[in-house]
Amino acid sequence: MDTDVLIAGAGPTGLTVANELRLAGAAAVVVDKLPRGSDLSKAGGVQSRTQEAFDQRGLLEPLLATGEHPAGLAHFGGIHLPLTRDRHRFPWRSIPQVVVERFLEEHLAGQGIHVRRDHELTGLEQDTDGVTASFADGTAIRARYLVAADGGRSTVRSLLRAGFPGQAGTSTVIAADLRLGGAEQTMIHRWNDEGDWAHLFPLGTDPQGRPLLRLAMGGPGRARPRDVPITEDEIRDGLRAVFGLEVQLLELRYARRITNAARQAAQYRHGRVFLAGDAAHVHLPLGAQGMNTGIQDALNLGWKLGAAVRGHAADGLLDSYHAERHPVGAAVLRNVQAQSLLMDWEGTRAPEVTATRELFTALAQLPQVQYQLDDMLSGMGIRYALPGVEGQPLAGLPAPDLDLDLDPGPARVNELLRSGRGLLLDPAGVFAKVAGLWSGRVDRVVGGTEPMLVRPDGYVGWAGGADSTGDGLEAAFGRWFGEPR
Structure with a gap:
């Protein structure tokens, strides 16, 4: 064996798995096909449960020290949930994925674990003892286990021919990081009468201290193939359709087209290979649930793999990863699809969609509804169905930070x-x-x-x-x- 666990993908999910294995005393190698880390912000925030998990590893305070990361307001489909602001010790914070990735990679480097970049995985074989991964440069790595954290278009998942059922994308919208003049530094969701819409929320500040915003934008006739470049004129036209002359584009940092595809791997475990993060589930990026769910996958899997490597994992412990995390991923896909309907993602302005949103907005004024939605979005309401502890009120829930x-x-x-x-x-x-x-x-x-x-x-x-x-x-x-x- 070259290592205990090979991790394909150096995003937040893969890096979190590596840190958990390090704590468990297991050796890990992290590979990524990119020559360097991404500069794209991708997910825009860290939820309460993920922050609590980082606190449990002593990582939260140094992560927050990396810059200005303002606390944000929870929302469901663009509907504000103000009563949830102070419910948890750690409120939702605007910490872009790129910041989380860099922080975790630097932390691991300080512990002697360095990402091996320019490693494009091209082949995979497994037997009763381990997994052999081959790469485009002709090298190979032999490990006891492999974790696929290599994204929504996972090479490992393809090599496994693993089932990835769900809904194919039917349209695209624009996601962009930018600076705007005239825009409030708060969450805004707005339509015009033709169905054009824009969703804005703050991303903190750039190195010069200037406020950044994340924009999602779409509407009838605005869908384009994913590989069509996005121009500043296209951004300006969409902003003008929704906001008129209220806001002005000052700087476009990056933009990409995203789809409303929603898929989940049928099985998270394939022998000695485990799927995690976007390799296991993809959906619209609403509430940064993709990144946060992936990190939680990693936290659930990491210590179990560590126990298996060290030789003291009970029978069924590794299988409990799928049993516990697959229902969580399925629930995230459902709430994202519900949010996309409420946001009228395709800009239909259909009467039934408008009526549903008006009714849901009224219901969301009730405290209990806001609390229920917040528990679902923040991850604090996750409860694993554990065997042998039926009737115990706290079993399966996150431990209270007493x-x-x-x-x-x-x-x-x-x-x-x-x-x-x-x-x-x-x-x-x-x-x-x-x-x-x-x-x-x-x-x-x-x-x-x-x-x-x-x-x-x-x-x-x-x-x-x-x-x-x-x-x-x-x-x-x-x-x-x-x-x-």
Whole structure:
């Protein structure tokens, strides 16, 4: 073996997998076919759950220190959700994907993991022991496992001939990063009577401190093939159709055409190869859910692969990646398709679309509706259907970031997860014996209000009440952390 895990793709998903493997003590090689990192902003923000996960690895504070990243307002199909602004410890922030990529790549380089660029993967073979990937330059890499994080047009997925069912793109719209004069630095979604529309939201500032905006724009007769170049005149014409003379194009940073295709891999695992991020699911870029879902895929998969490499993964642990993440990806595709309908993506101005949006806008004024949508969009409402913990209110949910009064000093749950190991909260101090059997993989602290076993990815794998005797705890240890030492 040349390495434990080969990761194809150096976007946020692949880089996050590499960091998780590093924490787990597994070797990883990251390859990418591009000669250098992309300059395109792509996704525009980092959701609450992803920020919480970065905090659990000690990465959030240095990421926020990379520039001005203002907190934003959640929306669903362009409908504001103002009541959700302060619901979570970490609000949605405008951090473009290019910033996340550069930050993660630099972080890994500081740990001795450097992306191997100009590595175009052309062949793939696997057997009972590992995977062999061949490249255009004639070289090959042998690994125990391979993670395909190589985007929506994944070469690995094609080589596997993996099913990628869903909806083909029926139209294109423009996505662009730009500076505008006269535009408010807030989220705006607007149509004209002919169905032309524009969606704006802030991206923070450029190196000179000037505010940047992301624009999505479309309408009847504005769809073009994806490879047709976008001109400044085309941008100006679309802006004029929606805003008149209210705004002026000052600078066009980049623009591309995107489609409303929505597809999801039928299986995320193919023997020793795993699909993650856009290689596993593609959809319209609404709410940066593609990047955030991909990072969450990586967090779910990384520690499980690490356990398999180290030889203590329980039977079924690697299969739980598909079981837990495929339903999440499917739910994201559904909410994106619902949002595209509410936004009238194709600019039909059909009466039934307008009526649906008016009704939904009225319903979205209800606090409970806003909270439900926010939980879905932010990732904070994700709940994995875990075996053996039915009826436990916290099991399968992200662990609450409790403030714990410990000896020698206070700490938060997120801080205790930075080792990449599991965590057992033992308020009454009664589970030392069982926890000791997994002491090399799980940290135990006497603190909290009720006992819970937290997996390395920050999700609760078992939870007992305040008076729990530990029923099911040992089985949960074995399920997530393998055989005791």
